[in-house]
Amino acid sequence: MAFNDDIALKKLDTGKYHLNIHDKYWIVAGPNGGYLAALLANAGDLHVNSPDRQLRSLTTHFLAPPKVGEATITVSTERSGRLVDFLRLELRQNSKTILLGTGVWGLSGDSPDTPRLTMPDVPGPLECSPINRLTEQSTRLHEQWEIRSAHSNGTAKSIEELGPEPDLLWWIRPVQLTTPNAPLVVAISDALPPPIFVTSAGFRFVPTIDLTVHLRADLKTMEWRTDSWVLARFVTRHIANGFLEEDGQMWLSDGTLIGMSRQLSIAK
Numbered sequence: 001m002a003f004n005d006d007i008a009l010k011k012l013d014t015g016k017y018h019l020n021i022h023d024k025y026w027i028v029a030g031p032n033g034g035y036l037a038a039l040l041a042n043a044g045d046l047h048v049n050s051p052d053r054q055l056r057s058l059t060t061h062f063l064a065p066p067k068v069g070e071a072t073i074t075v076s077t078e079r080s081g082r083l084v085d086f087l088r089l090e091l092r093q094n095s096k097t098i099l100l101g102t103g104v105w106g107l108s109g110d111s112p113d114t115p116r117l118t119m120p121d122v123p124g125p126l127e128c129s130p131i132n133r134l135t136e137q138s139t140r141l142h143e144q145w146e147i148r149s150a151h152s153n154g155t156a157k158s159i160e161e162l163g164p165e166p167d168l169l170w171w172i173r174p175v176q177l178t179t180p181n182a183p184l185v186v187a188i189s190d191a192l193p194p195p196i197f198v199t200s201a202g203f204r205f206v207p208t209i210d211l212t213v214h215l216r217a218d219l220k221t222m223e224w225r226t227d228s229w230v231l232a233r234f235v236t237r238h239i240a241n242g243f244l245e246e247d248g249q250m251w252l253s254d255g256t257l258i259g260m261s262r263q264l265s266i267a268k
Contacts, residue, residue, distance in 0.1 A: 001176065002174065002176040002177065002178035003038075003144070003174045003176065003178040003183075003184060003187065004178045004179055004181070004183075004184075005178075006022050006024060006025070006035070007019075007035070007038050007039050007042045007183055007187075008042075009039070009042055009043055009046060009073065011046065012072070015047060015074055015075045015076055016072060016073070016074050016075075017043050017046065017072065017073045017074075017075070018070065018071075018072055019039060019070070019071055019072070019073060020069065020070055020071075021066050021067065021068050021069055021070075021071055021093070022035075022068070023068045023140060024140050024141075024143070024144055025140060025141050025144065026139060026140040026141060027139050027140075027141050028139075028205050028207075029065050029205070029207070030065025030066060030067075031065065031066060032141045032190060032191065033060070033062055033190045033208040033211055033263075034186060034187040034188065034189055034190030034191050034211070035141075035187055035190075036060070036062070036066070036091070036098075036099055037058060037060040037099075037101070037186045037187070037189075037190065037211055037213070038183035038184070038186045038187040039073065039091065039183075040058065040060055040073065040089045040091065040099060040101040040103070041055055041058055041103070041182055041183040041186045042183045043073040043075050043089055044058070044075060044087050044089060044103050044105060045105075045181075045182065045183070046075075047075040047077070047087065048085055048087070048105045050105070051220065052107055052108075053084075053085060053105040053106060053107060054105060054106065054108070054182060054215060054218065054219060054220070055103060055104075055105055055182040055186075055215050056084070056104045056105065056106045056214065056215050057103060057104040057212065057213070057214050057215070058101060058102075058103040058104075058186060058212070058213050059101060059102050059103070059210060059211070059212040060099055060100070060101045060210060060211050060212075061099065061100045061101070061209070061210045062098075062099060062207070062208050062209065062210065062211075063097055063098055063099065063100065064096065064097075064098050065098075066091070066093045066098045067093065067094075069093070070093070071091055071092060071093040071098070072091070072092050072093075073089060073090065073091050073092075074089070074090050074092070075087055075088070075089050076088050078102075083106055083107050083109070084104050084105065084106035084107070085104070085105045085106070086102070086103075086104055087102065087103045087104075087105065088100075088101070088102055089101035089102070089103060108218045108221075116257075117249060117257055118255065119231060119251040119255045119257070120150075120169060120231070120233060122150035122169055122231065123150060124171075124253065125148050125150075125171035125229040125253070128148040128149060128150050128171055129148060129149065130146075130147070130148055131147050131148060131149055141191065142191075143175070144174060144175055144176075145172055145173070145174060145175060145191055146172070146173050146174070146175050147170055147171070147172050147192070148170070148171040148172075149168070149169070149170055149171075150169040150170060150171055150231060151168055151169050151170075165198070165199070166194075166195035166196050166197075166198055166199050166235060166236040166237075167195060167233075167234075167235040167236075168192070168195045168198065168233070168234055168235070169231065169232070169233050170192050170231070170232045170233075170234075171229045171230070171231055171232075172188055172191060172192065172229065172230050172232055173227070173228065173229045173230060177226040177227055178226060179226060180219065180224040180225075180226065180228070181219065182215055182219060185213065185215055185219075185250060185258055185259040186213045186259075188230055188232060188250055188259070189211065189213045189232075189248055189250065189259060189261035189263075190208065190211055190261070190263065191232075192232060192234060194206040194234075194236065194244075194246060194265065195234050195235055195236045195246060196236050196239065196244055196246075196267070205268045206244070206265045206266065206267060206268065207265060207266050207268070208263050208264070208265045209243075209263075209264045209265060209266060210263065210264050211261065211262075211263040212261060212262050212263070213259055213260070213261045214259060214260045214261070215258070215259055216257045216258060216259055216260055217256050217257060217258045217259075219258070222252070222256055222258075223254075224252060224258075228252055228253065229252075229253055230250050230251065230252060230258070231250070231251045231252075231253065232248060232249070232250045233248065233249045233250075234246055234247070234248045235247055235248075239267055242266060242267055243264060243265065243266060243267060244264075244265055244267045245262060245263065245264055245265075246261075246262070246263050246265065247260075247261070247262050248260065248261035248262070249261075
């Protein structure tokens, strides 16, 4: 199945949706956080139900890893304004809260042309080598994505060849082509190994505490084909007291910035 099928929801009532957690997006102790946050993004899209109000910001807190199987998402509108809607989202499984989220869905507006965050100058995806191994142990998650490293002129073929700085560039797209949308941007924001992995063999599990994704393009007016690649840059600049941050930016190959992200993780 394609990504959009994997995040499909069934409406049970106003603001309540049924879903199945797939094992396709499994990592170390449970499903990948980007996949789970994308489920919340999809629920918010369905709840707002407006082609003009796009997801602009989503923050997800990961309380516990879910199991494979059925779950529910509830969505409530905390405030609906002239320009933006503020939503609260909760994923529950077996009467237990697994994820808490808050999101903003808003209209597009006019803005100045500067400043602009420009895409790094890297080789195109077809000029870069496919990555044979991203983590010490293979994961179901990375089977769902076609990934090429744009780091070191695109010649790296494994994560060991990417060091030594935790500042990495990747080309990525789903293996099964799917209609691009806001949940896909959310999923990409957490689909790749933490940059800290290239600096120390001591880090093999970096569970996410919270993930915030900002959508920075008007998706319905841009040309984003199903076979388009996304260039993602993820960097960690500071680690202290058992926690680290990861900042991300995501561009289409034409230089359009489609998303920015930040997550806080436990350094284990």
